[in-house]
Amino acid sequence: xxxxxxxxxxxxxxxxxxxxxxxxxxxxxxxxxxxxxxxxxxxxxxxxxxxxxxxxxxxxxxxxxxxxxxxxxxxxxxxxxxxxxxxxxxxxxxxxxxxxxxxxxxxxxxxxxxxxxxxxxxxxxxxxxxxxxxxxxxxxxxxxxxxxxxxxxxxxxxxxxxxxxxxxxxxxxxxxxxxxxxxxxxxxxxxxxxxxxxxxxxxxxxxxxxxxxxxxxxxxxxxxxxxxxxxxxxxxxxxxxxxxxxx
Amino acid sequence: xxxxxxxxxxxxxxxxxxxxxxxxxxxxxxxxxxxxxxxxxxxxxxxxxxxxxxxxxxxxxxxxxxxxxxxxxxxxxxxxxxxxxxxxxxxxxxxxxxxxxxxxxxxxxxxxxxxxxxxxxxxxxxxxxxxxxxxxxxxxxxxxxxxxxxxxxxxxxxxxxxxxxxxxxxxxxxxxxxxxxxxxxxxxxxxxxxx
Numbered sequence: 001x002x003x004x005x006x007x008x009x010x011x012x013x014x015x016x017x018x019x020x021x022x023x024x025x026x027x028x029x030x031x032x033x034x035x036x037x038x039x040x041x042x043x044x045x046x047x048x049x050x051x052x053x054x055x056x057x058x059x060x061x062x063x064x065x066x067x068x069x070x071x072x073x074x075x076x077x078x079x080x081x082x083x084x085x086x087x088x089x090x091x092x093x094x095x096x097x098x099x100x101x102x103x104x105x106x107x108x109x110x111x112x113x114x115x116x117x118x119x120x121x122x123x124x125x126x127x128x129x130x131x132x133x134x135x136x137x138x139x140x141x142x143x144x145x146x147x148x149x150x151x152x153x154x155x156x157x158x159x160x161x162x163x164x165x166x167x168x169x170x171x172x173x174x175x176x177x178x179x180x181x182x183x184x185x186x187x188x189x190x191x192x193x194x195x196x197x198x199x200x201x202x203x204x205x206x207x208x209x210x211x212x213x214x215x216x217x218x219x220x221x222x223x224x225x226x227x228x229x230x231x232x233x234x235x236x237x238x239x240x241x242x243x244x245x246x247x
Numbered sequence: 248x249x250x251x252x253x254x255x256x257x258x259x260x261x262x263x264x265x266x267x268x269x270x271x272x273x274x275x276x277x278x279x280x281x282x283x284x285x286x287x288x289x290x291x292x293x294x295x296x297x298x299x300x301x302x303x304x305x306x307x308x309x310x311x312x313x314x315x316x317x318x319x320x321x322x323x324x325x326x327x328x329x330x331x332x333x334x335x336x337x338x339x340x341x342x343x344x345x346x347x348x349x350x351x352x353x354x355x356x357x358x359x360x361x362x363x364x365x366x367x368x369x370x371x372x373x374x375x376x377x378x379x380x381x382x383x384x385x386x387x388x389x390x391x392x393x394x395x396x397x398x399x400x401x402x403x404x405x406x407x408x409x410x411x412x413x414x415x416x417x418x419x420x421x422x423x424x425x426x427x428x429x430x431x432x433x434x435x436x437x438x439x440x441x442x
Contacts (some may be wrong), residue, residue: 011339012364057364099361101415106338106345108413112404113335139338 011142013061014099016043019143021096023227028096031089033072037065046146050208068092140221140230145190148230149207152194156203174209182219182234190221190230253280254288261289267311343369344378348400348412352382352393370394378403 020039021028044062047054071088181188190210197203210232213219223230248256260276261268273285289312293305306315316324336344343366346358358366373379382395401408 012362014363055364061363095363099363101417102345102349102361103342104416105349105413106341109345109348109404110341112406112413113341116403116405141338 012055013040013058014096015141016040016058016143017061017096018100018103019141023147028093028100031093033065033069033089037062037069040065042150043143043146046150050149050204050211064092138223138226138228140223144223144227144230145207145211145221147227148190148194149203152191152197152203152207153200155194156197156200171205171208171212174205175212178209178213178232179218182232186234188232190232193232248279250288253277253284254292257285257288258292261305261312262314264313267307267309267313269311272311340369340372344373344396344400347373347379347394348396348409349415351395352385353395354385354391354393356391358394 020036041062044058068088193206194203197206214221218235220233220235221230222233260273270282270285274282296305302320303314303316306313343358343362346361347353355366377397378400379394380397382393384390385393
């Protein structure tokens, strides 16, 4: 593969776990350990598949989850002392709750930031008006993108999976194609882009192209509802209508 | 209240509102004045602004009244939007900043233990934006650097002092103690009940 996507993942294993808990509507006080371990490992597989830099912390957490899972599968120890056996999940749950506290605090700070920036303005053109008053959008995290990616992989016609990305579709080419698409249409659905893929390698290349465009700040992504369809929006400063060929 | 006074109040209400104000909403606030009069006075106000040399006018839009800038100033406003939007902090930065704000002073290691991931890049960003600063070193082995928030941090969020930070949602310790010890958990594969 010629094109390497460099993506700094600042979201860590705790973010991923909280994401999964929210997405699957799990009870954080009673996490089904098998299920969450399975999903977690699957996400790691995707990260590896995309050749993204995975922090060691992700792997440590994978090991932790499997360790907890194995402990929970063991029968209760008959030789156990009178002291209560600690639930093997307790330490992890404590960490998650502690972190969740600050995620929620961050969300409150975000509100303060918005208010402070006066994002609500009194503007005149209809488009600006809609932006100022209307649609609420949710931020899209890397895991949301991976989620969409995994769905696309499932939907694509089955084919012998090729490990090396063929030169048939290169990331550069896709970036070029999407760039032109965005010149015509300011907003595209991610599922639309994936829908055009004919096989797994193409899905991967499309995904990498999208990540790269995000990194280059040519586009931003958003969603109207939590876990809803992801929209790709061109960055008006960079991608203009009637842009000349940027090859 | 005479008409002049009512007009001034209407002006204040519309000005302070972030979105178009409906006559009904105004009526809720000014119960003593009838809707007809409210509407008439708003029309008068509208004309006054029309005749004035302002960059914004009183406009009726989406069924309500709002002050709107003249379209000829769009280019300037777009610049302001872009600049402001570009300055927003990213999610991970915000989370790290929250941790520091509430638990300061904190070392890099402590922050990482809480966040579960490396925070080098984020700390650099926050330092660059002067939202956090180095407060010194903790007098333990290694003498690690400790971080805290700055006065710019307060300004950025419109706070007077740290006591105005939104309250942290504490989780209940009992709920944590009451974790089921796993029997029946592995057999049933469906998600557990909401707490």
